[in-house]
Amino acid sequence: MNTPQYSNLGDHAIAKAEIKFFHDYYQNVPVIELPGEILRKYFKYFKYFIKKKDFIFITGGGYLGNLWIREEMLVRNIIENYPNNNIFILPQTVYFTNDEKGINEKSKTISIYNNHKHLNVFLRDKRSYDFFEKYLKNIKSYYVPDIVLYLNESTACKVRNGILFCLRKDLEKTFNCKEVIKYFNDKHEILSYTDTVINETVSIKDRDIVLEKKFNEFRLAKMVITDRLHGMIFAAITGTPCIAFDNISKKVSGVYKWIESLEYIKVVNSFEEFVEAYNYINNLNNEYFNYSFDISMFQKIHHIIDEI
Structure with missing residues (x-):
C-alpha cells in the first residue's frame, strides 16, 4: 500500500x-x-x-x-x-x-x-x-x-565525467551549496544538476525505464554531491563516488551507518569536512567501484x- x-x-x-x-x-x-x-x-x-x-x-x-x-x-x-x-x-x-x-x-x-x-x-x-x-x-x-x-545497479561503465549535483528544494533542505560549487568551479570541473524528483508523473508501468535512465546519470558522473538520501543511495548502488550532506531529519547520516564501509561514499556536515572527504575519495584513483553490500x-x- x-x-x-x-x-x-x-x-x-x-x-x-x-x-x-x-x-x-x-x-x-x-x-x-x-x-x-x-x-x-x-x-x-x-x-x-x-x-x-x-x-x-x-x-x-x-x-x-x-x-x-x-x-x-x-x-x-x-x-x-x-x-x-x-x-x-x-x-x-x-x-x-x-x-x-x-x-x-x-x-x-x-x-x-x-x-x-x-x-x-x-x-x-x-x-x-x-x-x-x-x-x-x-x-x-x-x-x-x-x-x-537491496538493489545492485553497479556495472562497468564508460569513462566518468564531471560533478553531478543532486540537491533538495523542499522543507527538508539545510545545505547551502554555493561554497561547494565555487570549489569545483575553481578546479574547472564540468558541473551538471539532477534530482531524484523529476518534472513528470511516473506510473508503475514506466517505473523501471525511468529509474534506469536516472541510474545511468549517476553511473556516468565522476562524483555526486547531494543532500538527498536517495541521491546518496543511488550513488552507492551504482558504484559512484559521492559526498552527501545531511538533511533536517538526519535520515542521510542515519542510513549512512549501513554503508559507511563503502570507501567511495562519505557524509559530511561542513565545508571543511567536504574538502577532506573530496581529497580522500579523489585519491582512491578508481573509476569503477563494485557495490558490495551484505543483503x-x-x-x-x-x-x-x-x-x-
Whole structure:
C-alpha cells in the first residue's frame, strides 16, 4: 500500500526494491500493489476485498511524522481500518518537529499505532528506531537498512565525467551549496544538476525505464554531491563516488551507518569536512567501484514475516 505514482524516484526505487524482495523470497505468493492515490480515492471499497488473513505492507520511505502529514495520516487510516490484519511498515524514518504542531501529531501517532495488536515497523535509522522503542512499546519495531540498498545497479561503465549535483528544494533542505560549487568551479570541473524528483508523473508501468535512465546519470558522473538520501543511495548502488550532506531529519547520516564501509561514499556536515572527504575519495584513483553490500541483512525482514 501507498506506493508512488508521482515524480519522486527515490520512492519509486523503494517500491522497485520491495517488489523484488517479495518476488525473491515469496515467488508463489500474489502481491497486489495499491498506489497511494488509488488507495485514497477508493479507500472505503478495499475493505470488501482485503481479507483478515491478508498481510498488509505499507511502503517504506521517510514520511512518518508531521513533515509529510498527508502520508502520515494515510498510514494512520490504514492502521485504524484494518485492526485484525498483520500490518508491516517497511523501512522508514520518523520525524516530528519540536513545536506545538509536532508534539500534537506525535501524540496522535503514538495513540493510534500503539492500539494495533498486529503492527510491525521496520526503521532504517537508529534515531527512528530509538523513537519507536521509547514511545511505541506495544508494537514490534526492528532496525534494518533502507530497502533500496537491496538493489545492485553497479556495472562497468564508460569513462566518468564531471560533478553531478543532486540537491533538495523542499522543507527538508539545510545545505547551502554555493561554497561547494565555487570549489569545483575553481578546479574547472564540468558541473551538471539532477534530482531524484523529476518534472513528470511516473506510473508503475514506466517505473523501471525511468529509474534506469536516472541510474545511468549517476553511473556516468565522476562524483555526486547531494543532500538527498536517495541521491546518496543511488550513488552507492551504482558504484559512484559521492559526498552527501545531511538533511533536517538526519535520515542521510542515519542510513549512512549501513554503508559507511563503502570507501567511495562519505557524509559530511561542513565545508571543511567536504574538502577532506573530496581529497580522500579523489585519491582512491578508481573509476569503477563494485557495490558490495551484505543483503543478508534483509533476511531479518524475511524471517519476521515467516514467523508470523
